[in-house]
Amino acid sequence: MAPPAGQIRPGRYLAFFVLIVIVLYALVFFTGGGKPTPKLGIDLQGGTRVILTARTPDGAEPSRESLNQARQIIETRVNGIGVSGAEVVLDGTNVVITVPGEEGDQAKNLGRTAKLHFRKVIQAVPATPPQAVPPAGENAGEGAGQESGAPPSGEQQPEQTGGGGAPGAAPQQEQPGEDDGPAIDQTTADEIKAAKEVRQNSALVPENADDPAAAAAAQQAQQEALAALQCTSQDPLRGNDDPKLPLVACNEDGTEKYVLGPSFLPGEQVEDASSGYDTQRGGNVVNLSFKDEGTKLWADFTSQNVGERAAFVLDTRVVSAPNIQVAILDGNTQISGQFTQSEAKQLADVLKYGSLPLSFVSSDATTVSATLGLASLEAGLIAGAIGILLVFIYCLFYYRILGVLTVLSLALSALIVYSVLVLLGRWIGFTLDLAGVAGFIIAIGITADSFVVYFERLKDEMREGRTFRSAVSRGWIRARRTILASDAVLFLAAAVLYALAVGEVQGFAFTLGMSTVLDLIVVFLVTHPLVVLVSKSKRLSSPKLSGLGAVQQIGAGKRSTRRVGAAVKEA
Numbered sequence: 001m002a003p004p005a006g007q008i009r010p011g012r013y014l015a016f017f018v019l020i021v022i023v024l025y026a027l028v029f030f031t032g033g034g035k036p037t038p039k040l041g042i043d044l045q046g047g048t049r050v051i052l053t054a055r056t057p058d059g060a061e062p063s064r065e066s067l068n069q070a071r072q073i074i075e076t077r078v079n080g081i082g083v084s085g086a087e088v089v090l091d092g093t094n095v096v097i098t099v100p101g102e103e104g105d106q107a108k109n110l111g112r113t114a115k116l117h118f119r120k121v122i123q124a125v126p127a128t129p130p131q132a133v134p135p136a137g138e139n140a141g142e143g144a145g146q147e148s149g150a151p152p153s154g155e156q157q158p159e160q161t162g163g164g165g166a167p168g169a170a171p172q173q174e175q176p177g178e179d180d181g182p183a184i185d186q187t188t189a190d191e192i193k194a195a196k197e198v199r200q201n202s203a204l205v206p207e208n209a210d211d212p213a214a215a216a217a218a219q220q221a222q223q224e225a226l227a228a229l230q231c232t233s234q235d236p237l238r239g240n241d242d243p244k245l246p247l248v249a250c251n252e253d254g255t256e257k258y259v260l261g262p263s264f265l266p267g268e269q270v271e272d273a274s275s276g277y278d279t280q281r282g283g284n285v286v287n288l289s290f291k292d293e294g295t296k297l298w299a300d301f302t303s304q305n306v307g308e309r310a311a312f313v314l315d316t317r318v319v320s321a322p323n324i325q326v327a328i329l330d331g332n333t334q335i336s337g338q339f340t341q342s343e344a345k346q347l348a349d350v351l352k353y354g355s356l357p358l359s360f361v362s363s364d365a366t367t368v369s370a371t372l373g374l375a376s377l378e379a380g381l382i383a384g385a386i387g388i389l390l391v392f393i394y395c396l397f398y399y400r401i402l403g404v405l406t407v408l409s410l411a412l413s414a415l416i417v418y419s420v421l422v423l424l425g426r427w428i429g430f431t432l433d434l435a436g437v438a439g440f441i442i443a444i445g446i447t448a449d450s451f452v453v454y455f456e457r458l459k460d461e462m463r464e465g466r467t468f469r470s471a472v473s474r475g476w477i478r479a480r481r482t483i484l485a486s487d488a489v490l491f492l493a494a495a496v497l498y499a500l501a502v503g504e505v506q507g508f509a510f511t512l513g514m515s516t517v518l519d520l521i522v523v524f525l526v527t528h529p530l531v532v533l534v535s536k537s538k539r540l541s542s543p544k545l546s547g548l549g550a551v552q553q554i555g556a557g558k559r560s561t562r563r564v565g566a567a568v569k570e571a
Helices: 010-030 064-080 105-109 186-201 212-228 292-304 341-353 370-399 401-427 434-463 468-500 504-536 549-570
Strands: 047-055 087-091 094-100 116-126 157-160 247-251 256-266 270-278 283-290 310-314 317-320 333-339 359-368
Touching (some): 010 401, 010 504, 047 064, 064 087, 064 094, 116 212, 186 247, 212 247, 212 256, 247 310, 256 310, 256 317, 270 333, 270 341, 283 292, 310 341, 317 341, 370 401, 370 434, 401 434, 434 468, 434 504
Antiparallel strands (some): 047 094, 047 359, 087 094, 157 333, 247 256, 270 283, 310 317
């Protein structure tokens, strides 16, 4: 038989809450490595955060597709720093780079538009371990390349597909210069300068050189640069090469090294690139087309270099180096090879978006030392502890036994909030920062406010002459409507703030909204059942412990008055 309205079986509610806690902490300790610590933002653990705001040449809002491609390219650059735990996420039209620790200064220089260039392959050799590098001067010869945007595959061959001229010329996009981004620190600048000296200035083999000694010296320098190059992800020259100079570079998977000529065609001249399936040859291909100027440059190059290789270079990395089989005069080029569908799409995306149709300006760059982050964390914890302590003192002084229930409810709320923080950090990458800590501190007051609403409704019922036990159920019926309405308004405000805000304000809104939901769980599954249990105990519900003696006296007086009035009417 179901209990009357407003009355519950408190044991079931408390057991359900205990089950929720057990499940959450089982997930905390037995998933994701079992480390029971939330993911902290850089303002708490130290690190670097860079916010890059996208802009387009015509001032229009950038497309989501181009933003996603920009995020992927910048993420590749961030990973090249070699710091674990770095993140690159989209926040509206902003790209937010977060690098934890003290090695994130280079992140401030990662917002330059990606550079895609077409270069002639002068020489290509397999990438080998340092001890197996062939002696300087030994040439492996030119041959078929391997797809570098994917695992080594077969030869890639651009062919003229025929039909149609290139679309009309589009305005040349604005390219940010070296001064558009934050300055590079001196150590990194020195590394870039040294890499340029070895891999660019020394890489050119003079054609038709009048001085045989100079030509021989240049060839020797070229071979030494090629032999010394290590194909690793941490490349100081990545994205910093000079397109007017030759280049010694690796492909993306580190299986081949190249000596490349100066850029003969910039990536901005790519009109479109798409992947598809060639039914005649039975394989995935990449279709590439150029703008008017690019079509002419590509036609001149392919006409003069049939049988040679052209390298597609993105930020100093060769993403593809196919052989040129025929002269391609109309700009419509097909790259074939042993591609999978995803590999063909990836190469098409690189060619299409390697030089982005937008640029970035650094709207914010913040570096927090680990020491300062630890101090911020300690300050946040102290502020939260002081807030909780003040709430505890007030509740114990004003509500007595009900104040003890408030303290217990807040402690259980903190228990469930902590587990949710840990799990959200693993599942969706949620990071707790100072703004989030502020949201949780405010949530302490919101949760306590729900208790106050319930307790005051309870006291109102007792003033009307009801006993503590009977007032609990009736007071809950009236209080829960107010609690639900209040939390609904607060959650809606947090949701709107989350949708409209960016950065740290968004983190504040997220924690505030999450705390509001958890507040309802605690009030319904813990606070109300505990009050019911107290009301059923003669000892705990005594006026001395409950602090409701004055309210009970008022209620008793009203009951006496009503009884007297009833007796008078009967008389």
